[in-house]
Amino acid sequence: GVSYKLVVVGGGSGGCATAAKFCRELGKGQVAVIEPSETHAYQPIWTLVGAGLKTLEQSLRPMSKVLPSECDWIKDSAVKFDPKNNYVETASGKKIEYEYLVVATGLQLNYDKVKGLTEALRSDPQVCSNYHAQYVTKTFPALEAVEGGNAIFTFPNTPIKCAGAPQKIMYLAEEIFRNRGKRDKTNVIFNTSLPVIFGVKKYAESLQHVIKERNIKVNYRHNLVEVKPDKREAVFQLLDSEKGETKTFEYSFLHATPPMSAPDVVRSSPLVNADGWVDVNKQTLQHNKFPNVFSIGDCSSLPTSKTAAAVAAQSGVLKNNLTAVMKGGDLSRSYDGYTSCPLITGKDKCILAEFDYDAQPLETFPVDQGKERWSMYQMKAQVMPELYWNVMTKGLWQGPAIFRKLMHLGMGR
Ligand code: FAD
Ligand code: UQ1
CATH class of the missing domain: 3.50.50.60 (FAD/NAD(P)-binding domain)
Known part of the structure; x- marks a missing residue:
């Protein structure tokens, strides 16, 4: 060879x-x-x-x-x-x-680990998933077709990429329903396998505020195990139930995040x-x-x-x-676990989470990134794609640590 x-x-x-x-x-x-x-x-x-x-x-x-x-x-x-x-x-x-x-x-996206999900993604226009190039284009038309009922967003029982993405689309959806005058008739529901909304306390508190303000229902330890597109039902395993109980929800819209490995x-x-x-x-x-x-x-x-x-x-x-x-x-170089998740909460708002292995905030900008900001939305939507195509794929972007250190002038983290 x-x-x-x-x-x-x-x-x-x-x-x-x-x-x-x-x-x-x-x-x-x-x-x-x-x-x-x-x-x-x-x-x-x-x-x-x-x-x-x-x-x-x-x-x-x-x-x-x-x-x-x-x-x-x-x-x-x-x-x-x-x-x-x-x-x-x-x-x-x-x-x-x-x-x-x-x-x-x-x-690898394991859609087939959820019974009926692949079929639902193929046959039901109201079932979508931003994680796959083929299904992400279904999301917006499905959101525009919602007249009421349960709009359900899921988070699986495995590690996933971009752990914020399953809820980002929910905030954007809630805004779309509101602008179309459908919000009163629509329940916005986040069914997550996790016991918390986000793994970093600072940003979890910000998100809890958003959830309360916008009347979103969060059900923790709910894991999607089956979709029945003919009846428009989604079945969730209750992860804290010792008897292995499940709960079935009707849906008018379902955004599924698949199990991953x-x-x-x-x-x-x-x-x-x-x-x-x-x-x-x-x-x-x-x-x-x-x-x-x-x-x-x-x-x-x-x-x-x-x-x-x-x-x-x-x-x-x-x-x-x-x-x-x-x-x-x-x-000689050591990775500190730096990661970042731009938590988009509306079409011009974003909480820019940045943190390390210890789930401690490690913020780049000299402002409170726990607040929803227009500037951080512009960063995510306009600046990041250019940075990615022109700098990162060329091997020239190693994350913002250098700017963080400059902007904080060597003081603190
Ligand atoms: P990938 O970029 O996925 O690349 C893996 C490559 O390996 C693919 O090209 C694939 O074809 C190839 N491959 C797979 N198997 C084989 C094989 N057997 N042989 C050869 N090649 C193979 N990240 C952020 O930082 N900010 C965000 O806001 C953000 N939002 C996201 C939103 C969504 C909906 C999604 C899906 C992801 C998001 N991410 C975000 C995550 C980010 O895209 C990934 O973490 C990142 O792309 C991981 O890079 P990677 O090189 O590990 O994998
Ligand atoms: C980042 O470096 C990056 O990789 C290109 C992303 O992926 C799209 C991001 O979303 C973010 C937020 C960063 C961090 C960069 C800065 C300037 C905070």
Whole structure:
């Protein structure tokens, strides 16, 4: 088979940023990216696509234009990892050998784990999901068709990417119902598997205020297990019930966030920990068993909230530490768990959550980011996409830590 200094599996946010950084360093012919998809998606604007504020097309670019031109793009899926023998096998049967490997496959969406959900997404116009390119375009028409009844938003019983997204679309929906004069007849309901609205106290308090002010009903520890599109019913497992009870809700609108995991090919490889995530050191990003392997992003075991913002911060640490391994130096940079979630609460409002491994706020701007702000909405909707396409995918964005330190002038965090 063919052989590379560095093989990157996955050409999404983490894979692309990583490939760009190392192509610049190592030059042509040294770096391969294994990635089957023709298109690269900027998933963070799918929340806005769902609310009719952006188009799906605005989130998509040809993979060929996003991956660095100096890398060899292997347009294929990885189907087997053999880290003892330093190769990856692809669906078409090629063996790709490497000296160093970065695993960046992102997450697999397990819609099929919820009975009836895939069928409902295909057959019922009132069932939608911002997490998938095919279903995100259903969301806005479905919102516009709501005349009353229960509008239900779900959060599954697994880790997910962008843990704020299942409720962001709810706030945007509530605003749409209100502006269309349908709010009085519509119950806005968040059925979440979690016991809290958000994992960081400061932002949870802000969101509780929004929920109360806008008369939203939150049911905790409710996990979607079945959808019956013929009757427009959704069945939730009550996670705190010892008898395994369920509760059925009628819906006129259902936004489903699917259960997620690392892709099956990753889960069945020798690379994962007991929970099925690529087993890396939470500070260095180096694999705990195979020192020439690193992982970045959603498929990794890094115990932070899975976002593109986190990937940006991780990419700087990965670049430094993998370069050190290549050159025989010390792994001197440490990831603090930085992640960010722009919690959009309306079409011109956003709470910009930023925090670390200890769920402590780690804010960039010298204002209280726990407040709903117009400026933070503009940041999310206008600035971030440009930053992503022009800087992050080129391997040149490592998160806002540098600005945070400048703006706080070295005082405090
Ligand atoms: P991805 O970018 O998903 O890329 C994974 C790549 O791996 C894909 O291209 C895939 O085709 C490829 N792949 C998969 N399996 C294989 C295989 N076997 N072989 C080869 N290649 C493979 N983040 C934020 O920071 N802010 C936000 O506001 C935000 N909002 C979001 C809203 C929504 C609705 C969604 C869906 C996501 C949101 N995110 C947000 C999360 C963000 O998009 C992800 O965390 C980020 O893209 C993760 O990067 P990644 O490289 O790990 O995975
Ligand atoms: C970020 O770095 C990032 O990655 C490009 C995002 O993904 C879309 C974000 O949503 C956010 C908020 C950040 C953090 C950046 C700043 C300037 C606060």
